[in-house]
Amino acid sequence: xxxxxxxxxxxxxxxxxxxxxxxxxxxxxxxxxxxxxxxxxxxxxxxxxxxxxxxxxxxxxxxxxxxxxxxxxxxxxxxxxxxxxxxxxxxxxxxxxxxxxxxxxxxxxxxxxxxxxxxxxxxxxxxxxxxxxxxxxxxxxxxxxxxxxxxxxxxxxxxxxxxxxxxxxxxxxxxxxxxxxxxxxxxxxxxxxxxxxxxxxxxxxxxxxxxxxxxxxxxxxxxxxxxxxxxxxxxxxxxxxxxxxxxxxxxxxxxxxxxxxxxxxxxxxxxxxxxxxxxxxxxxxxxxxxxxxxxxxxxxxxxxxxxxxxxxxxxxxxxxxxxxxxxxxxxxxx
Ligand code: NAP
Ligand code: ZN
Numbered sequence: 455x456x457x458x459x460x461x462x463x464x465x466x467x468x469x470x471x472x473x474x475x476x477x478x479x480x481x482x483x484x485x486x487x488x489x490x491x492x493x494x495x496x497x498x499x500x501x502x503x504x505x506x507x508x509x510x511x512x513x514x515x516x517x518x519x520x521x522x523x524x525x526x527x528x529x530x531x532x533x534x535x536x537x538x539x540x541x542x543x544x545x546x547x548x549x550x551x552x553x554x555x556x557x558x559x560x561x562x563x564x565x566x567x568x569x570x571x572x573x574x575x576x577x578x579x580x581x582x583x584x585x586x587x588x589x590x591x592x593x594x595x596x597x598x599x600x601x602x603x604x605x606x607x608x609x610x611x612x613x614x615x616x617x618x619x620x621x622x623x624x625x626x627x628x629x630x631x632x633x634x635x636x637x638x639x640x641x642x643x644x645x646x647x648x649x650x651x652x653x654x655x656x657x658x659x660x661x662x663x664x665x666x667x668x669x670x671x672x673x674x675x676x677x678x679x680x681x682x683x684x685x686x687x688x689x690x691x692x693x694x695x696x697x698x699x700x701x702x703x704x705x706x707x708x709x710x711x712x713x714x715x716x717x718x719x720x721x722x723x724x725x726x727x728x729x730x731x732x733x734x735x736x737x738x739x740x741x742x743x744x745x746x747x748x749x750x751x752x753x754x755x756x757x758x759x760x761x762x763x764x765x766x767x768x769x770x771x772x773x774x775x776x777x778x779x780x781x782x783x784x785x786x787x788x
Contacts, residue, residue: 455475455578455597456473456474456476456481456631457473457474457475457476457576457577457578457646458471458472458474458576458577458579459471459472459474459499459515459572459573459575459576459783460513460575460576460765460768461474461510461511461512461513461572461623461642462501462508462510462511462512462514463510463511463761464510464511465501465502465503465510465583466501466502466503466504467501467506468769469501469514469575469689469768469769469772470511470591471766472511472513472609473633474572476578476580476772477580477622478526479525479526479549479580479697480498480580480584481524481526481527481528481529481575482528482583482584482587483526483529483580483582483583483765484522484524484525484526484529484530484532484538484580484581484582484637485522485524485525485578485579485580485581485582485751486518486520486521486522486523486538486580486581486586487520487521487539487577488519488520488521488574488577488578488579488594488623488676488784488787489519489520489521489574489627489787490507490518490519490520490595490599490785490786490788491511491515491516491517491518491519491573491574491575491576491669491765491785491786491788492517492600492602492604492630492735492760492783492784492785492786493514493517493630493636493771493772493780493783493784493785494516494517494600494604495518495601495631495674495713495767495774495775496516496542496628496714497514497515497568497575497689497772497773498772498776499714500512500514500568501514501631502562503598503714504622504714505671505714506701507569507570507605507694508642509570512568512662513568513572513573513574513575513576513788514568514571514573514574514575515567515568515573515574515575516540516541516542516566516574516601516602516603516776517539517541517574517578517599517600517602517603517604517785518539518540518567518569518573518574518579518599519537519538519539519589519595519596519598519599519602520579520595521535521536521537522534522535522536522539523584523751525581525583526653527574527720528786529583531583532583532586532588533615534614536584537584537588537589537668537725538586538587538589538596539587539589539598539599539601539602539744539748540567540574540579540581540585540586540602541585541587541602541606541744542566542567542572542737542738542784543558543559543564543565543566543567543585543604543738544565544566544567544585545562545564545565545581545584545585546558546559546561546563546564546567546582546584546585547564548584550562550563551652556740556741557740558584558740558741559571559610559616559649559737559738559739559740560569565622567579573577573700574769575765575786576647577788583600586711586744587602587741587742587744587745587748589748590748590749590751590752592752593690593748593751595638595750596615596756596757596760596785596787597758597760598751598764599758599785600630600634600758600760600783600785601634601747601748601751601756602658602744602757602759603738604630604631604634604649605638605747605748605751605756605758606738606739606743606744606747606781607631607635607712607736607737607738607739608625608631608632608634608635608638608687608689608712608780609634609638609739609747609750610736610738610740610747611687611710611734611736611744612638612639612642612644612685613642613746613779615685615708615734616644616738617639617644617684617685617741618642618643618644619642619643620643620644621642621643621645621646621684621685622637622645622682622683622684622685622704623639623644623645623647623683623685623686623687624646624647624648624649624679624682624683624685624686624687624702625646625647625649625664625687625689626649626670626686626687626690626694627649627650627651627687627688627689627690627713628648628649628650628652628655628658628659628662628700628716628782629689629690629778629780630650630775630780630781630782630783631689631712631748632650632689632782633658633659633662633758633759633782633783634756634758635689636648636659636662636663636664637662637663637754637757638747638750638756639663639762640662640663641663641750641754641756642665644744644776645665646663646664646665646666647664647665647666647667647668647679647683648662648664648666648668649668649670650668650669650691651666651669651670651671652778653669653671653708655764656669656779658759658782661747662759663766663786673685675688676698676699676701676702678703678708679702680731681702681703681704681705681729681747682702682704682760683703683704683707684706684708685704685708685710686699686707686708686709686710686712687710687712688709688710688712688714688715689713690713691713691714691715691717692714692715693716693717693719694715696709696719696721697720697721697722697725698721700721700725700726700731701725703729703731704729705730705731706729706730706731706732707729707731707732708731708732708733708734709731709732709733709734710734710735711733711734711735711736712735712736712737715732719733720732721733749760758783758785759781759782759783760782760784760785761774761780761781761783761784761785762784762785763784763785763787764786764787765786765787765788767786768786770782771786
């Protein structure tokens, strides 16, 4: 069957409509007719081939919402017409210790929805049915799409690191991921501080759940926050003065990276030794945890602040994200 998608013909180029063939549906796969796809900053890293793994022409997109349009012969839990979401991961080996434990996002043989294959800025996509997650009826599709990558990426480390009532959480960068991190941290009962280079985001950051807002334009802006936080999550894709950020952690505090800062980080080891502080990283989350995150979102009224663009205006949407103008996630609609 033929489908269409928007592809970057080469590194960094504007996207163009292309037609391509979908393979015959594998027994474990489902095909999804895409209604919405969020623009995650990782799509931009991939268009620019920042990570050296992109294959051109490249159709980005891994915050997919849609309806199942065909079901492989071995799939038992989904039917045609079911509303599902797909995030960054679209397959795993199913056999390793991590897959057997329900930690599929740690599988070393995992496959990504839009790496070496066409993603969700398209009309249709096929994925392993284990990674097509049912969407609670309370969540509208345009709101739910960004939860599939942006949402799970910030929710999973909050859970892994035991954030709860009494935890003091900081979020660096209030973009697509960051504005969801504020909401999830608040929903889990934490005291929440937003750190942003954009002073105009202060009011909305408070609406998303931040009790405190710190503008981080100048070097001294962190000084009065020394030793104040238990868990600090960075969602920025820039290189920051990391030793200064470690200093605002309380003893046993953790700085957790989800944003893809490009340069190697340099940290004096004594800033970790004293106070037993930790550095951590986190990527997406397992299908089980995605389902948990969606259920919490429905229950706690967590919502994505979105700007809607028709799929055909994908390049205008990408430009909003590149210029840090999106408030807070661009969602493409078919
Ligand atoms: P985004 O919507 O563009 O948000 C990033 C935010 O970072 C911006 O809104 C801005 O917030 C801040 N920022 C941008 N440039 C900055 C600079 N030079 N210095 C300081 N702060 C800056 O991006 P996103 O979609 O949330 O993605 C963020 C990062 O996470 C990307 O690197 C992406 O690849 C990565 N990511 C990782 C995973 C994972 O599994 N680990 C999953 C998804 C995405 P303020 O205006 O508030 O400063
Ligand atoms: Zn993403």
